Amino acid sequence: MQRNITERFEDAISSLKQEILELKQQYKENRKEIAFLSRANIKKALESFNEKSSNDESTNMKNIQAELMHCEQELEVIKALTGIVLTRCLKKKETRTEKVIFSHKLMGQCRFLSFAVAFETLSLQPERCEVIHVNIQMDCEENSDLIKLVSRTHESLNLLGFFRTLSTFTEWCEYRQSTFSQFKDKYPLAVGLPLGSSADYMVLMNPDLPGCEWILVWKITINEEGAVTPVLDLLPKIPVQAAAFDRTGILKSAAVRFKTLLRALGLQATIENIIQSFCMKRGSN
CATH class of the missing domain: 1.20.5 (Single alpha-helices involved in coiled-coils or other helix-helix interfaces)
Known part of the structure; x- marks a missing residue:
């Protein structure tokens, strides 16, 4: 035990x-x-x-900075090619009846014209979208062609065509303005710009012929397809008494001859030719 x-x-x-x-x-x-x-x-x-x-x-x-630099370079290229500069871009995602819709708002300038474009896109598969609504606000009350362009874009939803036309239109307007300013600076006594260089006409005068003027009208038109076309005319502004002495019909044929010169010499040379032949004082170079 x-x-x-x-x-x-x-x-x-x-x-x-x-x-x-x-x-x-x-x-x-x-x-x-x-x-x-x-x-x-x-x-x-x-x-x-x-x-x-x-x-x-x-x-x-570093990756973000490189991406930002690349985006800035692309924006500079777009600005140089189109004159379009975006100052604000907004995007919002919504879901309506099982459809993915994005609301966009772009604000900016196309050269001298400011614009605000609001539009909606419907997300499609794969990685596709369709514009379903457009609203454009732009200060164009004085230009009927631009008003019609905006109205057509609201109906057609063709934003790419709108910006393409707007870019071409503003480019022609700036070219017209620079041309008028150039001749005004070169011939200050012979060239008049009553409404400024941004207007669509300039006046050609001869100091030796008071009251006798030529009106160079330069319209920039937009057709229904969005094509931009410059239209130029030369119109006489002559007193009735002086017109009675036009026995050779120079005044009546001036518009036709002007268009012929445009085709033969080009715009700048044609204007220069008219100023040299009509507006210069006798004995001047």
Whole structure:
């Protein structure tokens, strides 16, 4: 009986020793983990993470800057080719009856004309969209052709055609303005611009013939297809008494001869020719 009790105690002691050894081993492993998670190692890990994050952020910033530079270069090319500069662009996504619709608003200038264009596009598959509504606001009350262009675009939804026509129209207007200004500066006494260089006509005068003038009318028209065409005419403004002495019919044939000169010499040379032959004082070069 005594022996059985002794054996049980020995077994218990042996078991406790084994458990102590296991606890010591676990304690050593825990110390290693604690050492690994020490403040120095945590700081080193954080520094490594921060360095990696900083590198990633720097790379992302460089990519964004390169993309922005590319976009700016493309906008400069568009401005040079079309004269169109966008000052504000807005886009909003909506869902209507299970259809994805985007609302857009563009604000900007096409050379000297400001515009605001609001339109909606319906998202199609795959990666396609369709313009379903257009609203254009532009200061064009004094030009019936532009008013008609805006109205047609509202119906046709052809925004690409609208901007193409607008670009060509404003380019011709600027060319006309620069041409009028050029001749006014070169011949200040012979050329008159009663409504300024942006108007659609200029007056040619001869100081030796008071009251006798030629009106050079330069219209810029837009047809229903959006084609832009310059139309030029030379109209006499002569007193009735002076017109009675036109026995050779120069006044009546002036418009036809003017168009013939345009085809033969071009615009600049034709205007120069008229000024030199009609507007210069006698004896002047």
